[in-house]
Amino acid sequence: MKLARDTWLVYQRQLLLMARSPAWLAVGLLQPLCYLLLFAPLLTSALAASGAHSTADAYRIYVPGLLSALAVMGGLFTGFTLLGELHAGIIERSRVTPVSRVALLLGRALRETTALLVQSLLIAVLAIPFGLTVGFTDLLLAMALLALMALMASSVSYGLALLVPTDAALGPVVNTIAQPLALLSGTLLPIALAPAWLRTAASWNPCYWGVEGMRALFAGHLDAPEVWRGLLLTGLMTVLAVAWAARLFARRIR
Amino acid sequence: MIVTKGLRKSFRPRRGAATVDAVRGIDLDVAEGRIYGLLGPNGAGKTTTLRMLATLLPPDGGAATVAGADLRTDPGEVRRRIGYVAQGGGTTDHATAREELVLQARMHGIRKAEALRRAEQGLAAFDLTEFGDRPCRTYSGGQRRRLDLALGVVHRPKVLFLDEPTVGLDPRSRAQVWTEVRRLRDQGMTVLITTHYLDEADALCDRIGIVDHGGIVTEGTPEQLKQQISGDAVTIGLTDAGATARAAHVLAELPCVRRLEALPEEDGLRLHVDSADTAIPQLLRALAAAGLEPDHVQLQRPSLDDVFLALTGRSPVHS
Numbered sequence: 001m002k003l004a005r006d007t008w009l010v011y012q013r014q015l016l017l018m019a020r021s022p023a024w025l026a027v028g029l030l031q032p033l034c035y036l037l038l039f040a041p042l043l044t045s046a047l048a049a050s051g052a053h054s055t056a057d058a059y060r061i062y063v064p065g066l067l068s069a070l071a072v073m074g075g076l077f078t079g080f081t082l083l084g085e086l087h088a089g090i091i092e093r094s095r096v097t098p099v100s101r102v103a104l105l106l107g108r109a110l111r112e113t114t115a116l117l118v119q120s121l122l123i124a125v126l127a128i129p130f131g132l133t134v135g136f137t138d139l140l141l142a143m144a145l146l147a148l149m150a151l152m153a154s155s156v157s158y159g160l161a162l163l164v165p166t167d168a169a170l171g172p173v174v175n176t177i178a179q180p181l182a183l184l185s186g187t188l189l190p191i192a193l194a195p196a197w198l199r200t201a202a203s204w205n206p207c208y209w210g211v212e213g214m215r216a217l218f219a220g221h222l223d224a225p226e227v228w229r230g231l232l233l234t235g236l237m238t239v240l241a242v243a244w245a246a247r248l249f250a251r252r253i254r
Numbered sequence: 255m256i257v258t259k260g261l262r263k264s265f266r267p268r269r270g271a272a273t274v275d276a277v278r279g280i281d282l283d284v285a286e287g288r289i290y291g292l293l294g295p296n297g298a299g300k301t302t303t304l305r306m307l308a309t310l311l312p313p314d315g316g317a318a319t320v321a322g323a324d325l326r327t328d329p330g331e332v333r334r335r336i337g338y339v340a341q342g343g344g345t346t347d348h349a350t351a352r353e354e355l356v357l358q359a360r361m362h363g364i365r366k367a368e369a370l371r372r373a374e375q376g377l378a379a380f381d382l383t384e385f386g387d388r389p390c391r392t393y394s395g396g397q398r399r400r401l402d403l404a405l406g407v408v409h410r411p412k413v414l415f416l417d418e419p420t421v422g423l424d425p426r427s428r429a430q431v432w433t434e435v436r437r438l439r440d441q442g443m444t445v446l447i448t449t450h451y452l453d454e455a456d457a458l459c460d461r462i463g464i465v466d467h468g469g470i471v472t473e474g475t476p477e478q479l480k481q482q483i484s485g486d487a488v489t490i491g492l493t494d495a496g497a498t499a500r501a502a503h504v505l506a507e508l509p510c511v512r513r514l515e516a517l518p519e520e521d522g523l524r525l526h527v528d529s530a531d532t533a534i535p536q537l538l539r540a541l542a543a544a545g546l547e548p549d550h551v552q553l554q555r556p557s558l559d560d561v562f563l564a565l566t567g568r569s570p571v572h573s
């Protein structure tokens with residue numbers, strides 16, 4: 001109860017601050033839109049092997065990957081905002097109050113999740129006039145899956161920021177983690193195209209199952225096993241990530 | 255209200271590096287409704303002590319009770335009863351003072367309607383109403399510091415920790431902060447304040463502990479501390495280092511000189527005597543007998559400055 005109230009308190013404040021400097025939305029939309037408009041058409045021919053015959057087909061394969069990458073990358077880099085708040089003494093001020101420590105983390109991670117969902121939804125909607133087709137329920141479930149991935153990545157990022165508490169050191173650490181994570185989850189091209197050893201390696205990637213689920217949903221296969229498997233495994237991973245970061249938060253930041 | 259016994263803290267800046275003993279056994283006993291000042295130079299361990307008492311840092315050793323709650327076994331209860339204003343503040347640039355006050359009150363578990371009321375009162379009490387709805391990033395240093403104070407007391411704590419509340423403020427803002435702190439004390443709050451300004455400690459604090467190298471060197475009311483350097487201080491300037499050395503030799507022999515320090519930068523000596531009125535003629539006579547002519551002779555009433563210098567061998571930063 002107290003956790004829910006405190007999380008809401010922190011989340012509300014974070015939303016307010018986000019609404020106050022809306023530049024993040026423009027910046028967050030620009031890059032994915034470039035990919036969508038300038039890169040996806042090129043994929044039509046490249047993806048012919050996996051059954052893409054039109055731009056619509058290419059989008060169906062590419063957009064879910066793009067959104068997943070956005071959620072994971074956006075989440076992983078949010079640790080820098082926490083560092084800013086740590087340096088400004090904002091976290092310390094909160095720590096001297098009886099507010100729940102987990103709420104301090106969760107409220108912030110949910111802010112990031114919200115931002116990424118707004119971005120993703122806008123991108124998905126903007127892609128529709130270019131030929132993306134996706135059902136309403138499918139989109140809804142895809143957003144849930146994205147929310148889980150963003151929450152997981154943000155929590156991991158906050159945990160890393162506590163372990164490596166300077167901008168200069170956090171950058172390389174996040175990049176080192178983000179790159180294999182993105183490549184090995186098939187955000188750019190489906191892993192199905194990869195040789196067997198790469199597919200095996202990918203199945204150990206915590207993001208892989210989420211991306212597979214996203215692809216199934218955008219392909220309209222609501223009842224495909226990838227969907228529930230993706231939701232379940234990503235959900236599990238999210239719980240683990242939140243628990244890990246919350247423990248670090250509570251320990252470093254008594 | 256605040257009792258500590260042998261509070262200790264060491265840091266190891268990097269793995270393998272030597273440890274820094276930031277606080278090496280601090281004993282405090284601050285009575286309710288008092289302003290207690292921790293006075294000390296940079297790096298003395300003031301902030302570290304305050305951070306431990308505010309539950310932000312686990313002590314390596316020792317024990318403390320803050321507002322009746324045990325620091326080690328019940329940090330949650332300590333947090334409920336204290337306010338803490340950090341050396342660097344901690345406001346959000348894009349939020350307004352009112353929003354910050356409401357959030358702070360709510361983080362202390364206060365309901366929304368009451369939090370709004372407290373924010374309004376806080377703005378009025380700290381003379382912030384005029385800027386209350388402007389983002390904090392537009393505030394001047396003094397306005398920001400007053401907001402920090404308002405945030406520290408919005409939940410009406412029993413004990414307030416203030417870490418260098420007046421650094422960088424102009425004399426008027428400084429006086430304003432002092433007035434606020436006195437008002438809080440008069441309302442029954444216990445205040446533990448750190449400073450390296452002697453005049454601030456002298457003007458504001460009921461008791462002072464002088465901190466150096468992580469320990470309390472001496473403790474008492476400002477009056478008591480000044481009495482520790484009983485009598486007056488006389489500064490004698492001489493022409494050069496050689497003359498200074500000879501003068502030191504001659505004057506140290508005099509029975510009226512209780513203590514003597516060299517001031518090498520200015521070729522001078524500082525002497526502590528019981529009474530300057532009778533000592534100065536004797537000093538001059540002794541110097542003349544040795545063939546020495548002082549440049550100038552200056553009389554000083556004892557200040558905390560002298561106490562500090564006598565105890566730590568260093569002069570603290572001046573305002």
Ligand SMILES: Nc1ncnc2c1ncn2[C@@H]1O[C@H](COP(=O)(O)OP(=O)(O)OP(=O)(O)O)[C@@H](O)[C@H]1O
Nearest residue numbers: 265266267274276295296297298299300301302303
């Ligand atoms: N996190 C830390 N890691 C390593 N050393 C630290 C840390 N915090 C403080 N120290 C060291 O502990 C000592 C005491 O620092 P502290 O901040 O308590 O001093 P202070 O009396 O508040 O000084 P100032 O007047 O400059 O604020 C210093 O030598 C400082 O370098």
Ligand SMILES: [Mg+2]
Nearest residue numbers: 300301302341
């Ligand atoms: Mg300090």
